[in-house]
Amino acid sequence: MTGVILDPATLGRTLTRLAHEIAERNGTCTDLVLVGIQRRGVTLAERLGPLLAGMVGHPIGVGCIDVTMHRDDLDWRSLPELRPTALPGDITGKTVVLVDDVLFHGRTIRAALDALHDLGRPLRVQLAVLIDRGHRELPIRADYVGKNIPTSIHQRINVRLTEDGGTDTVTLEEPG
Amino acid sequence: MNSNATATPTGQTPASVTPWSRQHLLDLQSLAPEDLTLILDTARSFKAINERSIKRVPPLRGKTVINLFVEPSTRTRISFELAALRLSADVINFSAEASSLKKGETLRDTVRNLEALNADVIILRHGASGAPHYLARFARSHIINAGDGAHEHPTQGLLDAFTIREHKGRIEGLKVTILGDILFSRVARSNIWALLKLGAHVTLCGPPTLVPRVFERFGCRVTWNLEEALRDADVVNLLRVQHERQRVTLFPSLGEYTALFGLNQARMKWVKPDALIMHPGPINRGVEIEGDIADGNQSVILEQVTNGLAVRMAVLFLVNGGRVADAK
CATH class of the missing domain: 3.40.50.1370 (Aspartate/ornithine carbamoyltransferase)
Structure with a gap:
């Protein structure tokens, strides 16, 4: 199966459902922060924040985290593209919901857990992803999944978001 | 991030970047x-x-x-x-x-x-x-x-180039004047290599005994006229007088150095208002630079440290x- 997996309308509904699931699991969502993983996870967290705030009736803190330096496949010889890490206050004692676009090997999430640990000790960490495409290499799973897509390891999932200058679409492509 | 990458490791070098391949960093002269x-x-x-x-x-x-x-x-x-x-x-x-x-x-x-x-x-x-x-x-x-x-002093040359690029957006085509004790300065040499390789025009100025014409062979302009060196500079990098490296005295006194080549408010009138004032430190206030210029709004001396x-x-x-x- 290749082609469009999520069109703009479906992607919007999927994010609304993810926000509902986060609210359902976490009650009033006090002491809850959304932390997007650079880059597209940040855009998604910035969209989930207002959706969730609308459901629970109070603002939800949204932060971003760059995990480049915590990766296990970091190439020392090349230019690491670092993006900001910024959290809305201390995460110690809070529920952190990590947000990313695609869950694949799980190595990005492993790096994100390490990066979070450097910044404080959350009460609990949950994971929300737009797409889970399988092929995990580590014992990591998502708490909230927009859509499960069975893929072959060579296929590509492309997530495009309006904030990056496109339209909201997720496509599955064969290797070019 | 990059979680949709296929078999390629996400930290892989983009095609446009030449990966680092050297075991050491010994100098800037040998770098591309x-x-x-x-x-x-x-x-x-x-x-x-x-x-x-x-x-x-x-x-x-x-x-x-x-x-x-x-x-x-x-x-x-x-x-x-x-x-x-x-x-x-x-x-x-x-x-x-x-x-x-x-x-x-x-x-x-x-x-x-x-x-x-x-x-x-x-x-x-x-x-x-x-x-x-x-x-x-x-x-x-x-x-x-x-x-x-x-x-x-390769990392000093690099951090100076970094600071210039951050402020001016580029290095190519800029006019950079290095002023002071060039002869004994490793900072000057690393700056010269970095700036010339990145396309800047470099002018060296100071007392003739400390700024010999031999530096023209590097591709620099050498002048002993301070006004000429400052007038069209986009960047003025001041060097400390390295008393400790001089085996014989190459100029009469620090006072005379200051009188002839020290950067003071009167001479700042020759400097373009958007020119950067740099210094690798430690600064000798009142010798190569007046204190209020070092603290002034054209000075990026502390940014160099950062x-x-x-x-x-x-x-x-x-x-x-x-x-x-x-x-x-």
């Missing part, structure tokens, strides 16, 4: 412009880490970095030490005063002993020009030159990834 740009771009990424509330990242975890400072230094040593710590390396400081070098051990033996302790990176500050190149002939570790005699940390993190990071294939 692409190497310089890679270091500066990497430093820009690392600068963001120093602005975070938690300023430590793990890429050099488990690596041992030795600050081997045979010639005294405080600011460069602290900057390298902090850079290594921010990358999670273990750092040992080794100064000549308290070492076996005092007991007659050769530099070669000292380094072989450090390598027997499995040091990964040796940062060398030495009074003799070429000392790091000598170590590189047999070293299995990565050697970083932190200043060798009057030869080069940027030095990011540049040294970038150098440690890249050099650690460099191949050790040519080790003997």
Whole structure:
């Protein structure tokens, strides 16, 4: 199966459902922060924040985290593209919901857990992803999944978001 | 991020970037412009880490970095030490005063002993020009030159280039004047190499005894006329008078130096209002620069210090990834 997996309308509904699931699991969502993983996870967290705030009736803190330096496949010889890490206050004692676009090997999430640990000790960490495409290499799973897509390891999932200058679409492509 | 990548590791080099391939950083003279740009771009990424509330990242975890400072230094040593710590390396400081070098051990033996302790990176500050190149002939570790005699101080040249690029957006085509004791300055030499390779026009100015015409062979303009040197400069980099390196006095007195070449408010009228005033430190207020110019709004002297940390993190990071294939 290749082609469009999520069109703009479906992607919007999927994010609304993810926000509902986060609210359902976490009650009033006090002491809850959304932390997007650079880059597209940040855009998604910035969209989930207002959706969730609308459901629970109070603002939800949204932060971003760059995990480049915590990766296990970091190439020392090349230019690491670092993006900001910024959290809305201390995460110690809070529920952190990590947000990313695609869950694949799980190595990005492993790096994100390490990066979070450097910044404080959350009460609990949950994971929300737009797409889970399988092929995990580590014992990591998502708490909230927009859509499960069975893929072959060579296929590509492309997530495009309006904030990056496109339209909201997720496509599955064969290797070019 | 990049979680949709296929079989390629996400940290892989983009096609447009030439990966770092050197075991050591000995000088800027032997680097290609692409190497310089890679270091500066990497430093820009690392600068963001120093602005975070938690300023430590793990890429050099488990690596041992030795600050081997045979010639005294405080600011460069602290900057390298902090850079290594921010990358999670273990750092040992080794100064000549308290070492076996005092007991007659050769530099070669000292380094072989450090390598027997499995040091990964040796940062060398030495009074003799070429000392790091000598170590590189047999070293299995990565050697970083932190200043060798009057030869080069590569990370200073890089951090100056970084600061200029950050303010001006580019280096190519800029007019940079280096003013002061050029003859004895490794900072001047590293600056000259970095700036010329990146396409700047470099003017050298100072007393004729300290700014000989031989520097024209590097591709620089040499002038002993201060107004001419300052008038069209986009950047003015002032150097400290290195009394300690001069075996014979090459100018009558510090007072005369200040009278003829010190940067004061009257001479600032020759300088373009958007020109950067730089100085590698430590500054001698009232000698090469008046205090209120050093503190003024054209001065980027403290930014140079901040940027030095990011540049040294970038150098440690890249050099650690460099191949050790040519080790003997």
